[in-house]
Amino acid sequence: MDALTIEKAVAAPVDEPLRASVIDLSFHYGEKQALFDVNFPIHDRKVTALIGPSGCGKSTLLRAFNRMHDLYPGNRYQGEVILYPEQINIVSPAVDPMLVRLKIGMVFQKPNPFPKSIYENVAAGLWVRGIRKKSLVDDRVEFALTQAALWDEVKDRMRSSAYGLSGGQQQRLCIARALAPAPEMLLLDEPTSALDPIATARIEELIMELAPTVKIMIVTHNMQQAARISNYTAFMHLGRMVEFDVTTNIFTSPKERKTQDYITGRFG
Amino acid sequence: MATIDLASAPTQGAAGGQLVASAAFLRRRAITGAVVRVFLFLAAALSVFITAAIVYILVYDSILFFQKVSIVDFLTDTEWTPVFEKPRFGIITLVSGTLMTTLIGLVVAMPAGTILSIYLSEFAGHRTREIIKPILELLAGVPTVAFGYFALFFLTPLFQIFIPNLSGFNLLVPGIVIGIMILPYIVSVAEDAMRAVPDPLREGAFALGFTRFQTAIRVVIPGAFSGVTAAYLLGMSRAVGETMVVAIAAGQQATLAYNPLEGAATITAYIVQISLGDLPHNSLAYLTIFAAGLTLFLMTLVFNLIAFWLRKKYREVY
CATH class of the missing domain: 1.20.5 (Single alpha-helices involved in coiled-coils or other helix-helix interfaces)
Structure with a gap:
């Protein structure tokens, strides 16, 4: 990395260690360009929120972080997403998407537990990493479920199907599933959009609890949620990064006109 | 309207x-x-x-x-000679022939059908699938009599090169041909069930670092379990009821079938054989058609009930 790209990556006025930086990232779905030269940093142990109207590219950007776009033919990345401290460009075709996904966990919009038992769901990420020792797996499963604030509700029914849980419980199960292998970064794609307000509040609480101690997350969701739970906010519009700043700045004194229009509800 | x-x-x-x-x-x-x-x-x-x-x-x-005829004799006798002077009615001979060809058919079609379904649903590109599926469906459209003669005049002589003591009429080759015949049914139903597993489940697996094959085995198949089971049982029902191939290539000898290299009659093959002769209406030999038919019907019914029960037990609601 040359001096210029580093300067771009750390453009935000902060002195916290970086977990990743996005540098001139563009993305195409076949012929259609969905991201245009996106630049922003992701700070270690902070919650970074991506906000913007639907179709602005925030999910596309998030899914670039664990190469989900590789699953469908015709998609193309340009630019870099550098993961620290290894300094690997995770969107480079030379980097194995499996490796990226083993480092970065993801939770999706709708709860998507596997058609298996609660235990097997949480243990799945350990299994795929070759961790088979029963005592170790049991420990990690319990730890992850405790982190996801689900342990007490499911500890007596670990062998029953994950589909017997409520929507909110299923989503916390998916968070536990992502946390179990201790990923370097956790991506959350509108994790509460399919949930009721009470379940939403629990997940938000959980994200805030996890952020300082465990790892980094990116959340894309509605503005109120971003304001409540994130430290940094990136506002996106039409595939471009309009503004990136400390969350309070974005919501109290945005520098861009478009950001102000969006957060005051004038469009979006 | x-x-x-x-x-x-x-x-x-x-x-x-x-x-x-x-x-x-x-x-x-x-x-x-x-x-x-x-x-x-x-x-x-x-x-x-x-x-x-x-x-x-x-x-x-x-x-x-x-x-x-006593029902005990019907179920326990080991000879089936309804047109002999001293007739014997041991249905177990015909049932063993049917089960043997069905089993051989399933041994061929279940693994092949599962692998093919996984390939089509999880690995093949759109264009490959569009080529392979119609060809498979064409296989289902081939008249069964053609399959019968294919078994008798082509496959059996071919197999005899490698297995010298294979009889001209045998259960092995018709069983394999039945397996080929039911393959399209199994693939069609199993592949539909696998493709019906929602993409977010696959994405969840990939996000954890699963490979495509691991995703197929650990997530897609458990998710499509009831459909895949239904596919196997549909194939099984068809294999049990298959007539022409066994009537042509498995022989007419109603003996206890334990050696697949020898020929033996199945229930369906017997019904064809006896119906073609001119039997007096309501003679005892004529009535065997219905007893044999009822046995076949009950066998298929049992398979269908198992399928129904499995579907209910393992149905996944996403």
Whole structure:
């Protein structure tokens, strides 16, 4: 990395260690360009929120972080997403998407537990990493479920199907599933959009609890949620990064006109 | 369907410009609805009636048969010689032939069908799938008599090169050919079930670092379990009922089938054979057709009940 790209990556006025930086990232779905030269940093142990109207590219950007776009033919990345401290460009075709996904966990919009038992769901990420020792797996499963604030509700029914849980419980199960292998970064794609307000509040609480101690997350969701739970906010519009700043700045004194229009509800 | 007839149906409401349906219009709609309902009910009733009629005939003639032959002999005797002077009626011979060819067919078709379904649903690109699926469906359209002679005149001599003591009529080759015949049915149903597993489940697995194959085995197949089971049982029912291939290539000898290299008659092959001869109506040999048919029917029924139970037990609601 040359001096210029580093300067771009750390453009935000902060002195916290970086977990990743996005540098001139563009993305195409076949012929259609969905991201245009996106630049922003992701700070270690902070919650970074991506906000913007639907179709602005925030999910596309998030899914670039664990190469989900590789699953469908015709998609193309340009630019870099550098993961620290290894300094690997995770969107480079030379980097194995499996490796990226083993480092970065993801939770999706709708709860998507596997058609298996609660235990097997949480243990799945350990299994795929070759961790088979029963005592170790049991420990990690319990730890992850405790982190996801689900342990007490499911500890007596670990062998029953994950589909017997409520929507909110299923989503916390998916968070536990992502946390179990201790990923370097956790991506959350509108994790509460399919949930009721009470379940939403629990997940938000959980994200805030996890952020300082465990790892980094990116959340894309509605503005109120971003304001409540994130430290940094990136506002996106039409595939471009309009503004990136400390969350309070974005919501109290945005520098861009478009950001102000969006957060005051004038469009979006 | 009924359209709003501006002259008679709607009347001008008091509020002015409001469209209000007239009584005559509503009545016409009710009549159309009733006619459609009766028509649909008759269509459904017809299929139930036909099934019931078949069962009635099978059971009725079987009762006549069992008035002359004890059911214990029928189930325990190991010889099947209904047209001999001293006839013996051990259905177990024919059942063993049927089970043997079915088993061989399933040993071929289940692994091949599962692998092919996984390939088509999880690995093949759109274009590859569009080429392979119609070809498979074409396989299902080949007349079974062609498969029968394919087994007898092509595959059996070919196999005899490698297995010298393989009889000209045997159970192995028809079993394999049955496996090939039921493959399209298994693939079609199993692949549909796998593709019905929602993409977010796959994405969840990939996000954890699963490979495509691990995703297929650990997530897609458990998710499609009831459909895949249904595919196997559909294939099994077809294999049990398959007639032409075994009638042509498995021989007519009603013996206890334990060696797949030898020929043996199956239930269906026996029914074909006995129906072709000129048997006096209501003779004992004639009545064996119905007893054998009822046995076949009960076997398929049991498989279907197992399928029904499995589907209910393992059905996944996403």
